Amino acid sequence: MTEKLYDKDSHLKEFEGTVLSCEKIGEKYAVTLNKTAFFPEGGGQQSDRGYIGDTYVSDVQIKNGVILHFADKPLNIGQAYKCKIDFDFRFRNMQNHSGEHIISGIVHKLYGFNNVGFHLGTEMTVDFDGELTRRQLDEVEDLANKAVYENLPVKAYYPTGEELKSLDYRSKLDLKENVRIVEIKGVDVCACCAPHVKATGEIGVIKILDFEKYKGGVRLLVRCGRDALSDYREKYRNILEISNLLSAKQPDASAAVVKLNNQLSAEKEETAALKKRLIAEMAAGFAPKTDKTAVFEDGLDIKELQLLADALCSNAGGIRGAFSGKDGAFSFAICGEETALNTFFIEFKAALTVRGGGRNGIRQGTVSDTREKIESFFDR
Numbered sequence: 001m002t003e004k005l006y007d008k009d010s011h012l013k014e015f016e017g018t019v020l021s022c023e024k025i026g027e028k029y030a031v032t033l034n035k036t037a038f039f040p041e042g043g044g045q046q047s048d049r050g051y052i053g054d055t056y057v058s059d060v061q062i063k064n065g066v067i068l069h070f071a072d073k074p075l076n077i078g079q080a081y082k083c084k085i086d087f088d089f090r091f092r093n094m095q096n097h098s099g100e101h102i103i104s105g106i107v108h109k110l111y112g113f114n115n116v117g118f119h120l121g122t123e124m125t126v127d128f129d130g131e132l133t134r135r136q137l138d139e140v141e142d143l144a145n146k147a148v149y150e151n152l153p154v155k156a157y158y159p160t161g162e163e164l165k166s167l168d169y170r171s172k173l174d175l176k177e178n179v180r181i182v183e184i185k186g187v188d189v190c191a192c193c194a195p196h197v198k199a200t201g202e203i204g205v206i207k208i209l210d211f212e213k214y215k216g217g218v219r220l221l222v223r224c225g226r227d228a229l230s231d232y233r234e235k236y237r238n239i240l241e242i243s244n245l246l247s248a249k250q251p252d253a254s255a256a257v258v259k260l261n262n263q264l265s266a267e268k269e270e271t272a273a274l275k276k277r278l279i280a281e282m283a284a285g286f287a288p289k290t291d292k293t294a295v296f297e298d299g300l301d302i303k304e305l306q307l308l309a310d311a312l313c314s315n316a317g318g319i320r321g322a323f324s325g326k327d328g329a330f331s332f333a334i335c336g337e338e339t340a341l342n343t344f345f346i347e348f349k350a351a352l353t354v355r356g357g358g359r360n361g362i363r364q365g366t367v368s369d370t371r372e373k374i375e376s377f378f379d380r
C-alpha cells in the first residue's frame with residue numbers, strides 16, 4: 001500500500017520514494033512507490049506529472065487502490081529515488097478545483113442545485129442540475145471571490161463513521177467511513193479525494209466566463225487563479241487591439257462593431273444593386289455572333305451568374321454561359337432551351353472537369369479548367 005503524501009500535504013513538491021514494483025505496460029513502465037506525492041487522476045482533476053529520479057512520469061492512475069506512476073524508463077525495484085512533481089501544473093489544478101468547490105458550495109446554498117459534473121482539463125467546466133441566469137451567476141461569482149478575499153482555511157480530513165453520520169456534506173458517497181472531507185470554512189463541505197489549496201487566498205480569482213443550458217441544468221465555463229489571469233491578459237490584448245482598430249474607447253468597442261456591421265450591410269446592398277445594373281447593361285449590349293457564348297465577369301456569385309446567363313439568353317437566345325472565378329476554379333451558370341442545353345451540358349461535362357447540374361433550362365456548378373479551354377469548348 002502506497003502512503004498518500006498528497007493527502008496530508010497538498011504543497012509537498014519533493015519527496016524520496018522507494019520503488020516497490022515496475023512493470024512494462026505498452027510504451028510506459030507502471031511503477032509503484034512506498035509513498036507518493038503524485039496525485040492520481042480522480043474526482044475530475046488531472047493526474048500529476050513530474051520525475052522519479054531523472055525519469056519522466058507523464059501520468060498517474062489509481063487502479064483497485066494501487067497508485068501506478070507511468071514512467072518513460074524502467075526503474076530499479078528496491079531503490080530509493082528523489083521524486084519531484086510539476087508543482088506549477090498541480091497548483092494550477094488546485095486553484096481551479098478549490099474554486100470549483102467554492103462555486104458549488106455557494107450554488108448549493110443559494111439555489112439548492114447539485115454539482116452533477118466536473119471536468120478539469122485544459123479548461124474547466126462545472127455542471128449543475130438546475131438553471132441559473134447570468135444575474136444569479138454574477139452573484140455567485142461575487143460571493144465566491146469574497147470567500148477568496150477572506151482567505152479562509154481549506155481543511156482535508158477523514159472523519160470517523162460517527163462524525164460522518166452527523167455531517168452535512170456535498171457529493172455524498174455510499175461509503176460509511178474512510179470518506180475524505182474537504183471543508184472550506186463557512187462556504188462548503190464536500191467529499192473529495194483531490195489535493196486542494198491550503199487557504200482560499202491562494203486561488204487568486206474565480207471567474208465564471210460563460211454558461212449554457214445543459215441536460216436540464218446549466219454548464220459553467222470557469223477559470224481560476226493563473227488561468228483567469230492568462231485569460232484576462234489575452235482578452236485585454238484583444239480588446240485593446242479591437243478598440244484601436246475601431247478608434248473607439250474600450251467600453252464602446254462592441255457599439256463600434258455594430259456600427260461597422262451596419263455600414264458593411266449597407267455597402268453590400270449597394271454592391272448588389274450595382275451588380276444588378278451591370279448585369280442588365282451587359283445583357284442589353286449583348287450582340288453575339290454565334291449561338292453559344294461564354295461570358296466571364298469577376299466577382300459574381302452563383303445567383304448573379306444565374307441572373308446574367310438568364311438575361312443573356314432572354315436577349316439573344318441560344319446557349320449562354322456566365323463564368324466567374326479564375327483559371328482552375330470557375331463558378332458558372334448556363335441557360336438555354338432545355339433539350340439543346342441538356343445535350344450541350346452532357347458534352348460540356350464530358351470534355352471538361354465539371355461539377356454541377358440543374359434543370360428547366362439552367363445548369364450551374366463549378367469547372368476546374370482554364371478560361372481558354374472553356375472558351376474553346378463554346379467556340380467549337
Ligand SMILES: [Zn+2]
Nearest residue numbers: 043192193194
Ligand atoms: Zn473535489
